[in-house]
Amino acid sequence: MAMLHTVNKSPFERRSLDSCLRHAVKGSAILLIEDGIYAAIDGTVVAEKIKSAVGDHKVYVLGPDLKARGMGDHKLVDGIETVDYAGFVDLVTEYDKVQSWL
Amino acid sequence: MPIEVNGKTLETDEEGYLANLNEWEPEVATIMAKEDGTELTDAHWEVINFLREYYDEYQIAPAVRVLTKAIGKKLGKDKGNSKYLYELFPYGPAKQACKYAGLPKPTGCV
């Protein structure tokens, strides 16, 4: 029963991503949305967190939220896949459950 | 109250500002002005067009002080003063001209 985890808070301001990563079991997926997208950008002091997760999890980031925040052209951490809203819906249907780390 | 422009009905807010900026066309200004009893001249259009350009660049309607200064810079000192602008738009230059230009009401302004 694979789970999709969403994280919508900035990794610089909240511990939502940390909590998510500590609880997400191997094989579950992580989708970064809203202010959570900042965790997907390479070259930041928090980039290691996602780097350490891409081996055990599929990691996605919501493209419209990247673009809105001016991060569309910034380099993402290797292994992260960008999805649009349709892709978001596909993920929700593909995984059994969704857990939102707020 | 919605306004009728070229056979289309355009929504406005309770103060008469256009609900959707993208629906603006010059006729909108002409019709709004007519309701206020004003015939638009080239001098009016100069300000209306200036406001549309300003909004396009900065995404806000300027406060009257800012508008006055910016008009002075662009169109000359004789036009960059409150008296000139109030004569054109007696209900308040930023407020009335913004309405004709299809912009939202300026933040905290006359």
Next chain:
Amino acid sequence: MSEPWEDDELEGPVRKFMYVNRKAPYGTIYALESLEVVLIAAAFEQDVTLAFLDDGVYQIVKGQDTEEIGVKNFSPIYRALEGYDVEKLFVEKESLESRGLTADDLVVPVEVISREQMADLMEEQEVILSF
């Protein structure tokens, strides 16, 4: 009574106001609220300083395009601040660097200062509004 076109002289002393911006845009309403307060308060001709630190530096990142999220992109408004005589924009160097950003990534010219300088600047203010 003065005529409407005569500028009202606003009485009272000029005070040092600082707006402290610490939140990313769009995820919460803080950034936009701060900007609106700055625009309104600009009419009072005070000595205004804007500080961007922590996630607040994300507010002024270039290239924001909010079309797909259906929210107004308010980043161009920061470029209008100069016309409102709000010209003192300070960004904390450590906040930029920890996010992999430089002054070239920002929509407006700013002064990049160290955390220590930022702390001193805060100490100099008479009124601080935090967002």
